[in-house]
Structure formats: C-alpha cells, structure tokens
Amino acid sequence: MTQSSMPELARKPSAGFDLKLWGPFLALAGLIVLGTLVNPVFLSPANLANVLTRTAFTGIIAVGATFVITTGGIDLSVGSLAAFTAGVMIVVMNALVGPMGAGWPVVLVGMLVAVGLGLVAGLVNGLLVTKGRIEAFIVTLGTMGIFRSLVTYLADGGTLSLNSGMRAVYRPVYYGGLFGIPTPVWVFAAVALIGAVILYRTRFGRYCAAIGSNDEVARYSAIDVDRVRLLAFVLQGLCVAIAVVLYVPRLGSASATTGVLWELEAIAAVIIGGTMLKGGHGRIWGTVVGAVMLTLIDNILNLTGAISVYLNGAIQGAIIIVAVLLQRGTASKR
Amino acid sequence: MSSQPVLVADGVAKSFGPVQVLFGVDFDVRPGEVHALVGENGAGKSTLMKILAGYQPPSAGTIRVDGEPVHLSGSGPAEALGIVLIHQEFNLAEHLTVEENISLGREIRRGFFLDKPAMRERARAALAELNCPVDPDARIRDLSVSERQMVEIAKAVSRSVRVLIMDEPTAVLTGAETEVLFRLIRRLTAQGVGVVYISHKLDEVKAISDRITVLRDGRRIGTHPAELLGHDDIAQLMVGRPMSDLFPPKEPPPPDAPVVLEVEGLSVPGWVRDASFQLRRGEILGFAGLVGAGRTELMEGLMGLRHRSAGAIRRDGQPLRVRTVADAAKAGIAYLTEDRKGKGLLVGKGLRPNLTLLALERYGRVFIDERKEAMALDRAIEEFDIRLKSPDALVGSLSGGNQQKLLLAKTMQVAPQILIVDEPTRGIDIGTKQQIYRFLHDLARRGASIIVISSEMPEIIGLSHRVVVMRSGAVTGTLSGDDIVEAEIVRYATGLKGLKGISHDPVLHA
Ligand SMILES: Nc1ncnc2c1ncn2[C@@H]1O[C@H](COP(=O)(O)OP(=O)(O)OP(=O)(O)O)[C@@H](O)[C@H]1O
Ligand SMILES: [Mg+2]
Numbered sequence: 001m002t003q004s005s006m007p008e009l010a011r012k013p014s015a016g017f018d019l020k021l022w023g024p025f026l027a028l029a030g031l032i033v034l035g036t037l038v039n040p041v042f043l044s045p046a047n048l049a050n051v052l053t054r055t056a057f058t059g060i061i062a063v064g065a066t067f068v069i070t071t072g073g074i075d076l077s078v079g080s081l082a083a084f085t086a087g088v089m090i091v092v093m094n095a096l097v098g099p100m101g102a103g104w105p106v107v108l109v110g111m112l113v114a115v116g117l118g119l120v121a122g123l124v125n126g127l128l129v130t131k132g133r134i135e136a137f138i139v140t141l142g143t144m145g146i147f148r149s150l151v152t153y154l155a156d157g158g159t160l161s162l163n164s165g166m167r168a169v170y171r172p173v174y175y176g177g178l179f180g181i182p183t184p185v186w187v188f189a190a191v192a193l194i195g196a197v198i199l200y201r202t203r204f205g206r207y208c209a210a211i212g213s214n215d216e217v218a219r220y221s222a223i224d225v226d227r228v229r230l231l232a233f234v235l236q237g238l239c240v241a242i243a244v245v246l247y248v249p250r251l252g253s254a255s256a257t258t259g260v261l262w263e264l265e266a267i268a269a270v271i272i273g274g275t276m277l278k279g280g281h282g283r284i285w286g287t288v289v290g291a292v293m294l295t296l297i298d299n300i301l302n303l304t305g306a307i308s309v310y311l312n313g314a315i316q317g318a319i320i321i322v323a324v325l326l327q328r329g330t331a332s333k334r
Numbered sequence: 335m336s337s338q339p340v341l342v343a344d345g346v347a348k349s350f351g352p353v354q355v356l357f358g359v360d361f362d363v364r365p366g367e368v369h370a371l372v373g374e375n376g377a378g379k380s381t382l383m384k385i386l387a388g389y390q391p392p393s394a395g396t397i398r399v400d401g402e403p404v405h406l407s408g409s410g411p412a413e414a415l416g417i418v419l420i421h422q423e424f425n426l427a428e429h430l431t432v433e434e435n436i437s438l439g440r441e442i443r444r445g446f447f448l449d450k451p452a453m454r455e456r457a458r459a460a461l462a463e464l465n466c467p468v469d470p471d472a473r474i475r476d477l478s479v480s481e482r483q484m485v486e487i488a489k490a491v492s493r494s495v496r497v498l499i500m501d502e503p504t505a506v507l508t509g510a511e512t513e514v515l516f517r518l519i520r521r522l523t524a525q526g527v528g529v530v531y532i533s534h535k536l537d538e539v540k541a542i543s544d545r546i547t548v549l550r551d552g553r554r555i556g557t558h559p560a561e562l563l564g565h566d567d568i569a570q571l572m573v574g575r576p577m578s579d580l581f582p583p584k585e586p587p588p589p590d591a592p593v594v595l596e597v598e599g600l601s602v603p604g605w606v607r608d609a610s611f612q613l614r615r616g617e618i619l620g621f622a623g624l625v626g627a628g629r630t631e632l633m634e635g636l637m638g639l640r641h642r643s644a645g646a647i648r649r650d651g652q653p654l655r656v657r658t659v660a661d662a663a664k665a666g667i668a669y670l671t672e673d674r675k676g677k678g679l680l681v682g683k684g685l686r687p688n689l690t691l692l693a694l695e696r697y698g699r700v701f702i703d704e705r706k707e708a709m710a711l712d713r714a715i716e717e718f719d720i721r722l723k724s725p726d727a728l729v730g731s732l733s734g735g736n737q738q739k740l741l742l743a744k745t746m747q748v749a750p751q752i753l754i755v756d757e758p759t760r761g762i763d764i765g766t767k768q769q770i771y772r773f774l775h776d777l778a779r780r781g782a783s784i785i786v787i788s789s790e791m792p793e794i795i796g797l798s799h800r801v802v803v804m805r806s807g808a809v810t811g812t813l814s815g816d817d818i819v820e821a822e823i824v825r826y827a828t829g830l831k832g833l834k835g836i837s838h839d840p841v842l843h844a
Contacts, residue, residue, distance in 0.1 A: 201701050201702060202700050202701055202702065203694045203695065203698070203699075203700065203702060204700075206687060206691070206694060206702060207694075209683070209687075210680060210683075210687070210691055213680040213682050213683060214676075214680055214681075216676055216677045217676075217677055217678060217679060217680050217691075218691075219639070219659070219677075220639065220659060220669075220671055220677045220678065221659070221691040221692045221744075222658065222659035222660040222662075222663050222692055223660075223691070224658065224660065280680075280682055280683075281682075
C-alpha cells in the first residue's frame with residue numbers, strides 16, 4: 001500500500017554516484033593527469049596516437065573476451081590463436097604472391113583466411129565447452145598449447161616473414177590513417193562500439209549476462225544456453241582475427257613469441273574495466289579503458305626516468321588487484 | 335507466562351540507504367514459548383530477525399540478551415549467545431555435503447585434523463531427530479527444496495540454542511514434515527528454548543504459537559496471546575482491512591470443453607513412470623501428492639527441462655514436440671518453477687531484465703526496446719501489486735513474497751494458454767494469496783487452462799476443478815467434483831487407494 005505503482009520506474013539507472021561503475025574512468029583520468037605532469041610530451045598527438053595504436057590489438061581481443069567472461073567462461077587461447085592465425089596468414093599470402101602477384105587481392109584473401117580461422121577456432125573452443133561439457137578453462141588451456149605449438153611448427157622454430165613486396169602493399173593498414181588517426185584506432189573504436197551495442201542493446205547481450213548470472217535460470221527462461229555460449233566464443237575468435245589483420249602489417253612476421261601473454265592482458269583489461277570474472281556483468285567501455293590503462297602505464301614509465309620500465313608488470317598487477325577488491329564490494333552486497 | 339524474556343528488541347529501526355523498512359519495533363522472546371511473527375510480504379519480518387540474529391546492525395534501537403544490551407557484530411557472536419536463525423532463503427553451501435554443511439563453521443578437530451567420525455555422528459543425530467532420511471554424504475545441490483529445508487533445521491538445532499528463529503520454515507515442507515518439525519519445536523520449548531516462528535500459513539501459526547505479533551509496513555501493530563485470535567482476526571490485522579473469502583467460487587468448464595493438452599505415458603527416468611492426464615480448456619487441474627511424488631519432475635519433463643524416456647504430448651489433438659522451454663512457449667505453455675532463487679529469478683539483476691527474460695523476443699527481434707520493457711514493468715508492478723522501495727532495486731533485495739509475484743509476472747509475459755504453476759503461493763501473504771487465486775480463476779474463466787502443483791491442501795481443494803494425485807512417480811487417481819476432499823486425496827497420495835506397488839498397466843482415471 002505504500003508505493004504499489006511507480007510510474008517513472010527505472011528508465012535510467014539512478015543518478016547516484018557508483019564508484020564501481022565509474023572507478024575505471026576515474027583511474028584513467030588520474031593516469032592522464034599523472035602522465036602530463038611527468039612529461040609534457042605525453043599529451044602530444046603523436047604520443048597519444050602511438051598509445052592507442054598499441055592498445056588496439058589487445059583491446060580488440062579484450063572486447064571479445066568481455067563477452068566470453070560475461071557468460072561465465074574464459075578464453076586462454078587468444079594469444080596463441082593470434083600467433084597461429086598470423087602465421088597461417090603469412091604463409092598463405094607468400095604462397096599467393098607467385099600466382100597472383102603482390103597486390104590487394106592477396107591481402108584480401110589473407111584477411112579472409114584469418115577471419116575464417118578465427119571463426120573456426122572459436123567454434124572449436126565453443127563446441128568443446130558446450131557439447132563436450134568441459135570447463136572453458138581446461139578447453140582453452142588445451143587449445144592454447146595446440147595453437148602455440150602449431151605456429152612454432154609452421155615457422156620451424158624460427159620466424160615467418162611476409163614477402164617484402166607484400167609488406168609494401170599491406171603496410172598502410174597499420175601505418176596509415178584517416179584524419180590523422182591511425183587505422184588500428186579507428187578499427188578498435190568501431191569494434192568497441194559494435195561490441196557495446198551488442199552487449200547492451202541486443203537479446204544476445206542480455207542472454208550472455210543472464211547465463212553468467214545463473215545458467216539454470218537462463219535455461220528455465222527458454223534461452224538456448226549452449227548456443228549463446230558457443231556464439232560468445234565465436235565472437236572472441238572473430239575479434240582475434242581482426243586484431244591479427246591489423247598486427248601482421250606492423251612487423252610483417254610471426255614467430256613462436258608472437259602474442260605471448262596477450263590472453264592475460266586481455267583478461268586483465270576486462271577485469272580492470274569492472275566486468276566480473278565469475279560472469280553476469282559485462283562492461284565494454286570499462287574494458288576499453290582497462291586496455292588503454294595497461295598501455296598507458298607502460299608509456300608513462302617510458303617517458304619518466306624515475307621508475308624503471310621493468311616495474312611495469314608490478315604496477316599493472318597492483319591495478320588488477322585493486323580493481324578486483326573494488327568489485328568484491330559489489331558482489332558481497334548482493 | 336511471566337518469565338524474563340531472553341531476547342528483546344527495543345525500538346529497533348532499520349533503513350537501507352534512504353528507505354526505512356522498520357520503525358521503532360519492540361519484540362521479545364521468552365524462554366519456553368513460541369512467539370509467532372506475522373505480516374504481509376515486505377512488512378519487515380525477515381529484516382527484524384536478521385537484526386536479532388546479528389546478520390545486520392539496527393539503524394536505531396537496542397537488542398538485549400538477558401536484560402543486557404548487546405552489540406551483535408555478525409552471526410558469530412549471536413550464535414555464541416545461543417541465538418540461531420534459520421533463513422528464509424537457503425543458506426547452504428551447494429557443493430558441500432549435508433554433513434559438511436551441518437558442521438560448517440563449527441568443525442570438530444582432533445589436533446590438527448578434522449575429526450570426521452565425530453562430525454558424522456553429530457550430523458546423523460541431528461537428522462535422526464528430524465526423521466529425515468537424507469544421506470549425510472549427499473551434496474546439497476542434489477537435494478529437493480524440502481530436504482534442504484530439513485537440513486537447515488538440522489544444522490540449526492545441532493548447535494546449543496536458547497533462541498531459535500525460524501523464517502518460514504514450512505514454506506517448502508509437506509504436512510508430514512511439518513508435523514515432525516512441530517514435535518521438534520515442542521521438545522525444544524519444553525527444554526526452555528524460546529522459538530520465533532514466521533509463517534504465512536495462519537493455521538500453523540495458530541496451532542503452534544503462544545503469542546502472535548503482527549507487523550505491518552515496518553511497524554508493530556500488536557502482540558496478542560494466540561488463543562485470543564482467530565484465523566480471520568490475524569488476516570485482518572495483517573492486511574489492515576476485512577478479508578473476504580480466500581477462494582473465488584469455482585466455475586468448472588463445461589464437460590464437453592475441448593481437451594487442449596493431453597499427456598500419455600510420460601516417463602522421466604528415476605522420477606516419473608507412465609504418467610497420463612488430460613487438461614481441458616478453461617480448467618484448473620490440481621496436482622496433489624507428497625513431496626517426491628514426481629509432480630515437479632513430470633512437469634519439467636513435459637517442458638523439456640528433463641530427459642523423457644517415453645511419452646506422447648498432444649496439444650489440441652495434434653502431436654507436439656517439446657524439446658526445450660522455447661518449444662513449449664511457442665505452443666503457448668509456460669511453467670512457473672518452485673525453485674524461485676535457483677531457477678526462477680536472477681537475484682543479482684534488476685526487475686526489468688528479470689521480467690522480460692522469458693519473452694525477450696517480444697521486445698525486439700535483435701535490439702531490445704527498453705522503453706517497452708519499462709512500460710511492461712510498470713504494468714506488472716501494478717497488476718501483481720509488487721511492492722518495492724526503490725525503483726532500481728535488485729531482485730535479491732525484494733522480500734520473498736514480492737519476488738514470487740515478480741516470478742508470476744515473468745511467467746505471464748508469454749501470455750500462455752496453458753499455465754503450469756508449481757507452488758505458486760510459496761512464501762506469499764494471505765492478502766496476496768487471495769489476489770493470486772483470483773488471478774488464476776479469472777485466467778481460467780477467460781479460456782486459459784491451468785495446472786496447479788501445490789503441497790498446500792486447501793489450495794488444491796479450493797482452486798481445482800479436478801485433481802490428479804500422484805504417488806512415487808505414478809498417477810494413482812483423478813478426482814473431480816465433490817470427491818475433491820482432503821481425506822480422499824490423502825488416500826490416493828499415500829497408497830491406500832489407487833495403484834499399489836509397481837504396475838505396468840496403469841488404470842486411466844480420466
Ligand atoms: N538489503 C536490502 N536492501 C534494500 N532493501 C531491502 C533489503 N532487504 C530488505 N529490503 C526491503 O525491506 C523490506 C522488508 O523486507 P523483509 O524481507 O524483511 O520482508 P518480510 O516481512 O520478510 O516479507 P516476506 O513475507 O515477503 O518474506 C522490503 O521492502 C525489502 O524490499
Ligand atoms: Mg521474509
């Protein structure tokens with residue numbers, strides 16, 4: 001009898017300040033201030049473009065990881081998959097230079113191969129998790145080893161290099177840009193935007209969060225839990241492929257050490273951004289901020305002489321732990 | 335009774351952020367008495383009890399134990415003083431065994447290691463006292479809700495208690511189990527334990543309690559000796575207005591109403607064997623039986639939520655394939671689960687996504703129309719009288735009864751022609767029960783068909799046009815008209831009548 005009907009109900013989340021929600025953005029602002037104080041060069045367009053460009057690879061992968069983690073899964077294989085995809089892409093393009101000549105058609109075929117490979121790898125991970133009923137951690141730990149070993153085998157333990165003619169053609173995809181903003185940054189922004197729309201505005205996104213919260217409730221709510229989980233892994237594979245397409249023209253090579261630890265960077269970005277590792281709540285923009293922060297720390301340490309760059313890992317680690325401490329505040333209030 | 339109260343709440347108030355849910359409530363428990371606490375959903379009963387048991391601090395007021403003010407900083411100190419709360423929502427570690435749960439936090443150690451035999455003995459003793467046949471090695475997640483409740487009770491009474499607080503302990507129990515619990519309560523009070531008993535089942539409240547306190551909108555309305563209040567008096571005090579008949583008069587469909595759903599020979603391995611029944615248009619069909627009779631499992635089998643080993647389903651005479659809940663929804667069939675927290679609602683999310691989850695495709699093929707969702711929520715809050723203190727509350731912070739109303743609203747989102755409700759009024763106050771009965775009645779009158787599974791005999795008898803009785807996985811009888819009386823239902827449910835033992839050729843009472 002008190003408030004049995006509330007007309008203006010929950011159109012928007014309440015205006016109250018939510019530290020957990022805004023925490024990552026505040027931290028980012030703090031880092032930017034810090035960077036400016038440390039070295040004025042920090043704010044130069046060239047430096048910012050450089051930071052964002054380097055964020056693009058793990059950032060794009062992290063957008064995919066946000067989906068997988070939101071459904072309550074995890075994908076450890078992304079770094080190895082990136083290396084393997086890069087390797088295959090290079091081999092295919094090198095093989096095609098002979099018959100087709102060095103030009104855009106070859107690049108396009110290479111890109112298609114990368115995307116196809118990413119989708120298939122995501123499908124394999126997803127099927128093993130859903131149909132095989134194996135924990136995502138175990139499945140992707142396995143595929144992580146497999147992909148890493150495959151690229152090493154492909155490179156025969158050394159480095160796979162892209163044909164130099166092809167490099168010249170492909171170069172602009174990484175080094176070029178539009179309106180002074182490098183291509184990878186554009187692509188990163190587009191991927192994040194599309195990811196946010198999918199996660200927040202579509203049924204699929206809602207289902208991801210529901211499954212991560214409680215998959216039994218999801219099943220009883222007529223959601224095809226396996227299909228949604230599978231799609232999340234496929235999406236992750238696609239994101240890896242996009243990252244690789246941008247990465248290959250950077251160095252024009254792939255080896256056993258390509259993409260090492262990318263999976264951890266991606267997961268760290270997701271967690272710093274406020275997505276819960278146990279699933280149920282995903283934040284795309286948080287992930288983007290998390291990814292940028294990880295690169296910024298490195299960048300700032302490079303610009304100052306005060307702290308050794310070798311301490312980068314320690315600072316990143318501390319930030320991850322603080323982020324999770326903040327999250328636990330929300331979780332225990334349930 | 336003139337003995338000194340053991341536990342006293344003195345002017346206790348509680349606010350969650352800006353919303354106040356308790357206003358200066360006084361409450362006390364004397365040794366050896368059963369003090370019942372009743373009130374509508376969201377009145378603040380559970381909140382008051384959590385404060386008494388140290389789970390939450392009061393915003394104002396004092397708690398006294400033996401006359402001394404105490405600050406209970408957590409449930410540990412409260413339990414050390416002998417105050418134990420059995421929660422309304424289960425508080426068991428799902429992946430641990432029954433035995434581990436009973437000893438959780440109070441492990442017996444010998445030197446450095448756990449003394450497993452001693453803990454096993456404690457668990458066995460506690461379960462035996464409740465006539466509870468649960469295996470101490472079983473994992474909680476494999477138990478039914480009523481078994482879980484019995485384990486909760488066993489866990490509580492295996493400690494040394496002076497005040498035992500039970501928050502709706504019988505919401506998930508059957509008659510027989512309730513009897514066992516009442517015997518236990520009488521034994522405890524004889525030993526001088528004070529018991530606080532919260533329930534929406536007013537008959538039980540009358541039967542077991544010495545005093546009754548009524549709470550309404552966070553305020554104490556009064557405390558009365560139980561013998562001075564009748565069932566209707568309590569109901570009236572709770573809702574603050576006179577109550578009319580609980581059940582609307584029955585309006586059974588005409589005998590030639592078409593059969594909309596027919597289930598034949600349905601089996602769910604381990605649970606249901608060869609069950610058949612028919613449902614007519616406009617009919618309310620009750621499913622009675624003891625817990626473990628397989629009613630829930632039969633419906634979950636029908637909905638494609640459990641594996642069926644045999645059985646045919648016909649909808650309007652046409653064979654129907656139901657492999658998933660989505661298939662059922664397409665055929666206009668919806669199921670409201672008995673396990674609200676585990677299978678019904680996402681407690682960590684808001685009301686809006688919960689409401690629309692089952693029927694999300696109605697809110698956009700790809701993109702979700704949030705405006706439409708918000709309107710649907712406004713309508714549901716209005717129609718089902720869901721009471722919430724803040725618009726963006728998480729479902730987990732709603733009172734149990736309001737969660738149940740939300741679950742019903744969610745199930746109705748698919749506008750089913752066949753609605754299967756499993757314990758629809760579990761944990762719901764009497765005023766709301768009346769609303770829900772009226773809702774189901776009207777729904778049937780408008781041509782929908784309803785299956786009601788309930789452990790509450792009055793509900794089955796008061797609502798159903800026909801009653802199917804099940805026993806150990808088989809349909810033992812179907813009653814209609816004047817045969818729908820408690821004694822007859824019990825005969826079929828306990829095996830005195832109908833099928834006995836295993837039969838491979840079940841008689842169809844359709
Ligand atoms: N943690 C919380 N945060 C915000 N509001 C809360 C919280 N816990 C309870 N409330 C609110 O306090 C009010 C009282 O809830 P409480 O659970 O005590 O009711 P109740 O009398 O036990 O009802 P029921 O019979 O349905 O179990 C409700 O309006 C509920 O929404
Ligand atoms: Mg309650």
